[in-house]
Amino acid sequence: MAFWSEFIVIVAVISSIKAVFGSGLGPSRLSVKCHSRLIVECSCPPKWQLWGKACYLLSETPATWDDSQSDCQAMGGKMAAPRSQEEMTLMVELARNVDLKFYAWIACDDKVVEGSWDCDGQEGSEPFLAWHQGEPNNSESQQDCAQIGQGGMDDVSCDLSSRAFCARQAACIHGLTHIRH
Template sequence: MYLIRVFGIVAITTAINAEFRSGSCHSRLSILCSCPPEWQLHVWGKECYRLTPSSHSWDDAKTTCQDMGGKMAAPRSLEEMNFMVELAKKANTLYRAWIACNDKDVEGTWECDGQEGSEPFLVWDNGEPNSFGNVEQDCVRMAASSNDRMDDELCDNDQLAFCVREAACTYSLTQLGH
């Protein structure tokens, strides 16, 4: 999928450069993206987001996102996190929803899907992450009760989950005039 995306970008860039070098016309690249029903478009990332329709454990939520054609989401920026918070608040102002981050492998070493090889983007609520008695809280959620920030939670607890998938985008080169 990565190579197809790169090839498409190279082909579009080559076409644009050829058009501009010709000096005959001005052109503009237009991008139109859309999402399936019940998914919300995040324009800047060209991705579609939604919450699972029901609550699940962290592992089951991850599978549910895959069954819906996406994967569990983990925000990579404050802008993306705020978009996800607003999406959740539209469904339920008291939302609690899993994100694709955990420290299951090594306690205290947080990993987020899609952020491998870099420091994960985690905006913890005050006092988080923590442990609940002697029970390790290995999975991450965002919640209204956590000031719309992240906290660690028992992975077996049932919660909604944020899911993400690629938007369907079409690219076209539009001539503006001579």
């Protein structure tokens, strides 16, 4: 898929160059100057929110952390984990549109080693973790899964039922626009 989109872009660039400079078989009679700009248009399925080249959705049905992962996969995505404050702000706004006192699962857990948090998609780097003050606290033991709630993260039992943040790749089309002078 990526090969064909890159191939189409290359063909479009070559066509643009030929239009400006001629075919190389003789002098060009074209007197209009053109510039091309690469554009990317992305879209998401209904109910999903576009952000960059990804689509986000807050699941409708509360479920455990593990079941929420499966639910996100069934919708064509995966449970999301914020990689930046901007991405977390987007997630918070999605949830606030549903419930001002929300809590929702994210793809971060410390199931393997207590206190060592892993976030899906952030392997090999320090995960983005914006904990509420005093968190993670593992106060009731076995608080191995993370939720975002009202602007910060909390560690809670993975067996609680909450909505989840899901993400999937947006459908993006690459193309060229021609600007004539």
